[in-house]
Amino acid sequence: MLDWDRWLGPAPWRPYNSAYVRGAWRNWLDFHGGGILEWGSHTVDLCQWAGNADDTQPVEYEPEGNNSGPYFVHCRFANGLKLEMRDEGWNGRLGLGSCTVRFEGDNGWVETGDTDKIEVSENLRSELRPATEAKLALAYHTLDWLNCIKSRSQPRANADVACNSHTTCHAAFIAFQRGRKLVWDPAKREFAGDEEANRMRSRAMREPWQA
Numbered sequence: 527m528l529d530w531d532r533w534l535g536p537a538p539w540r541p542y543n544s545a546y547v548r549g550a551w552r553n554w555l556d557f558h559g560g561g562i563l564e565w566g567s568h569t570v571d572l573c574q575w576a577g578n579a580d581d582t583q584p585v586e587y588e589p590e591g592n593n594s595g596p597y598f599v600h601c602r603f604a605n606g607l608k609l610e611m612r613d614e615g616w617n618g619r620l621g622l623g624s625c626t627v628r629f630e631g632d633n634g635w636v637e638t639g640d641t642d643k644i645e646v647s648e649n650l651r652s653e654l655r656p657a658t659e660a661k662l663a664l665a666y667h668t669l670d671w672l673n674c675i676k677s678r679s680q681p682r683a684n685a686d687v688a689c690n691s692h693t694t695c696h697a698a699f700i701a702f703q704r705g706r707k708l709v710w711d712p713a714k715r716e717f718a719g720d721e722e723a724n725r726m727r728s729r730a731m732r733e734p735w736q737a
Contacts, residue, residue, distance in 0.1 A: 536735035561613035566695035587701035
C-alpha cells in the first residue's frame with residue numbers, strides 16, 4: 527500500500543497519479559531537475575575526487591544551450607580546474623553506457639561510464655589495459671564501508687563528499703535556469719551579488735516538512 531502523502535514529501539500537493547510512481551516523475555520540476563541534477567549525483571563526485579576537490583565546489587557556473595537541445599554548464603574551481611557538466615540525453619557516449627565521465631589533461635583524455643568499457647585518446651591506447659576489476663566497484667565500496675565501521679574512519683564516498691557534489695549540481699542547475707553566469711562562494715554557500723539566484727537555493731516546503 528502506498529502512502530501518497532509521504533511519497534510527495536515536501537513537494538506541493540497534487541492528486542494521486544500512478545504514472546508518477548512508475549517513473550513519470552522525471553521532467554516535472556516539483557520532483558526532478560533535469561539530467562544535470564539526476565546524473566550529476568552519480569558523476570560529479572568522481573570529477574571532484576579526481577581534481578582533489580572533495581572538500582569544496584566550483585566558484586563559477588556559466589550555462590550554454592537551452593531546453594530545446596543539449597545544454598552545458600561550464601564550471602571553474604578557485605584553482606583554475608574546469609568541470610563541464612552536460613545534459614545530452616540518457617544513452618551516454620561512445621558506447622560506454624550512462625553516467626559517462628571524461629578526464630582531460632595535457633597528455634590526452636580517458637572516458638568511462640557505468641559499464642566495464644574505457645575509451646582513451648589515440649596517444650594513450652598503448653597504455654590501456656583490459657578492465658579485469660571494473661565490475662567489482664560495488665564490492666570495493668562495501669569493503670571500504672565495512673573497514674570504516676571497524677576503524678571508525680570516514681568512507682571515501684562520505685556524507686560531506688556527497689553534499690559538496692550535490693551542491694555543485696544544484697548551483698549548476700540554478701545557473702542554467704537563470705540563463706547567465708553565476709559566481710559562487712563555497713564557504714558561505716551563496717551566490718555573490720545575486721539575490722534572485724540565492725532565493726532558488728531552497729523553496730517552500732509543504733507542511734509538516736521543514737528544512
